[in-house]
Amino acid sequence: MNTSTSAHWRSIAIVGPYQSGKSTLLESLLFVTGAISRKGTVEDGNSVADGTAEARARQMGVEVNAAFAEYQGVQLSFLDCPGSIEFAQETWNALIGVDAALVVCEPEATRALIVAPLLKFLDDWQIPHVLFINKMDRASTPLKEVLAALQSISSRPLALRQFPIGQGDRLSGFIDLVSEQAWQYHPGGPPDPIALPEIYRSDELAARAELLEVLAEFDDHLLEELVEEIEPPEAEIRTDLKRDLEDDLIVPVFCGVALRDFGVRPLLAALLSEVPEAACSARHRGIAAEGPPVAQVLKTFYSPQSGKLSLVRIWRGVLADGAQINGARLAGLYRLCGQQQTALAAAGPGEIVALGRLEGIKTGDTLALGSQETPLASCAPLTPVFALAIAPEKRADEVKFSAAVAKLLEEDPSLSWQQNSGTREVVLWGQGEIHLQVALGRLRRKYNLPMQSHPPQVPYRETIRRAWSSHGRYKHQTGGHGQFGDVYLDIRPLARGEGFQFAETIVGGVVPRQYVPGVETGVREALERGPLGYPVVDVAVTLTNGSYHTVDSSEQAFKQAARIAMHEGLARCEPVLLEPIVELDVSVPVEFTARALRLLSGKRGQILHYQGDGERREWDCVNAFLPLAQMNEFAIELRSLSLGVGCFAWRPAHLQEVPEKLAERLLART
Incomplete structure (x- = not known):
């Protein structure tokens, strides 16, 4: 069984805007740790995060991808999250299960705002996070301006950890603001220590002073040292950095170029030493240290080969393959690295693993072994904002349509669908056009269910502007009994939103009581399609008079008479489109x-x-x-x-x- 303690695990979500270089950074982290022997690229479609045909076709992440690495005795679970706002649900669901987030952004002040939704979510959930300013070899904006722009959208103070040596294509290294050691980059290899260039001495001192001032906001002893101009020990600074990150008080900022492995090793060292341990994260989530195993589902996958997989974060205890959890038996326990699965006998606290075939379990659910655990907080599905009407290309596929869409919605809770009774269309709702096209691509690829789609029809209605009294007579003679119904209807408009009202003011039995329901049915049927071709709303109809035949009249005849009166009357009531x-x-x-x-x-x-x-x-x-x-x-x-x-x-x-x-x-x- 897996006996690793939570101190040996770190789970980290890699997040950031589209094209910030998240997947490239993951590839570099896996390469530096030895988890992969050769780096792939998004352009070539062979990176760890390019697991699906939809991701490769668009050269962008469309769902959470898990990866695993081991470095210097610490086990690392990485979750590469989509950058597009249309797939934000995937990112939010993953973030609530990690120890920290690694936020990747570009070195442009004008684009800093793109990171705002991510930082707000992290701040709201009090998830520790680190910033990595990527693509520093393309920077055209001074770092100070980039930091100011990022600080304007962060409720936590930023703590710059490195000062770059050179700018843009002249970037050659960095200065560690904690140790004040300068380093020179080497593509694909570790940096070498060098003497701190004198030209950067004043800038480095200013940047380091700002770092210490940020830390002193949360450490009175450090503040006293700064006031008395005492140089704080390096160990004290590192202790403050670790504690403040664990408590989500600061946001450490690193710089580099993921494509060339620049800055990745010092970033990795900080993740190992400063990111909260799994037990610390569990405490922040309010999970007691002792008790039966507890886990939470972060993502649901369906595969044509292996069926349902639930990606879970284990918060407490050890899960073993075959165990009963939430009334279901674990049918497989796996560690994921992209599309590769490694079977495990057990997994312990801090790990992010996939569990096989947990039927009835959905994303966000809390899994508990033994006594019922209080459900952990989860992310509510995002409000859908974009819709397409969909239908199978082949009529024969309509049988499997509902089951396939149900699985699709399990994988992605931000999708929803409805049968529009007014337009008789099946409408798929999501977060944008790309989001829905990816969903349709999955239906085709996973379930051999090609779909046709188009913008949904707008469910227009119609109403009337003026009142009218209408007469309808239905008379039909056959070989036996005939059909006879005769009605007078008053039709008038109602205020918007009042719907439909029916009444009768019959006196003297000119329309027998048993035929009045038939009149109302005929009126309602006539309102299903008005003169303009749409359902009619906000109308009141009163049956005022009529006549009948003792032999030939029936409820059906009066229904037809009412329909005739309504069709003729509505056309004279000045119908308008709503x-x-x-x-x-x-x-x-x-x-x-x-x-x-x-x-x-x-x-x-x-x-x-x-x-x-x-x-x-x-x-x-x-x-x-x-x-x-x-x-x-x-x-x-x-x-x-x-x-x-x-x-x-x-x-x-x-x-x-x-x-x-x-x-x-x-x-x-x-």
Whole structure:
């Protein structure tokens, strides 16, 4: 059995914006630790993180990938997380199960804002995290400006650990601000110690003073030393760095070039020595040190070959293959490195492993052995903002469609689907167009279920502007009994949202009571498709008069008479087209607020108000109404104008008349 203690494990999520170099950094970390003998690249589609056809086709991460390494006696579990905001659910679900996050970003002040959603999530969940400024050989902005931009979006103080020697393509090494030792880079190999260049002496002293000031905010003894101009021992500085990172008080910042292995070894050394141990992370999550095994599901995979796999973080105890957990028997326990699986007999606290065939277990669930454990906090599914209508290309595939989509939603909780009764379409909802195209690609690849898709129809409705009294008579003579029904209906509009009302004011028995339900049924059926071709809403109908035949009348005849009266009457009631309106809460950085307001106005939105976002500095929250027909385009364009960080939540609001000219164009197409 695996008897490694939690002190020997570190689990680290590698996160960052799209194209920041996360997967390249993972490849470098695995190469430096000896976990792989040769580095792959995203461009060649042979990196550890390029496990699926969807990732290789787009040269971007589309789901969490696990990797394992061992270095200097410490076992390392890495989770490479997608960078695109459309796959944020994958990242959030993974982050709650790690000891720390390694945030990768680019050395451009103007792009620092892209990291804001990640830093907010990490700060909200109090997850320790380290920043790695990648691609320093392409830097065109002074490091001080980059740090200032990053600090403006972080609620934790940044603590620069290295000062670069050279800039851009002249980058040649770094100065460790703790030891004050200078190092020279060598591509593909470890750096060599060199004498600190005098030209950098003053910059290094200033940067080191800033580092110590950050640490002194949380250490009174260090503050006293600085006030008395006493040089603190290196060991004391390192102790402060470890403690403050464990408590999520600071964000250490490292620099380098992952593609050339520059800065990767000192980064790795810090991850080993300063990232909280597994037992410390468990305490922060409120998990008692003693008790039966506890784990949490971070990701669910379905494979045509091996079936269901649940990627879990073990928080306490040892899980053994074959054990009963949450009422299910473990049918396999594996360590993952990309697409490679290594069978294990057992795994202990701190490890991230895959468990086989845990039926009924979903992402976010808490797994416990023995007594029932209080469920650990998990991430709620993100609100979907983009939709496609989907259907199998082959009618024969409709039988397996529901089961395949159910598995798809298990793998990705940010997807959802609905059967739209108004348009009779199956609508798949997600976080964006790429997100949904990846999902459709999985249906084709994993389940041999090719799909056709198109933008969903808007569930338009219609109503009336004026009242009308209508008469309907149905008379049909056959060889036997005939059919006869005769009704007079008053049709009038209701206020928006009041739905449908039916009443009768019959006197004298001109329409027998047993036929009145047939009249109401006929009215309701007539409202399913109005004069404009859409369901009719917000209408009141009153049966006022009629006549019947003692032999030929029936409930069916009166239903037909009511339908005739409604079809003729609705056409004279000035029908108008209605469209669904949704209410949005849009969050954007203040520098993009004006653009977001213009975008809403240009999409026929109605801005209700906007104010500062109470949860984020320098962000605004805009409340507005927007036609549902515009929401797909709005989601794409909002991200485009806001560096991908603008987001919104929405909910159905009401129905509203379509502008006359637009209504004419829409009706001309039908």
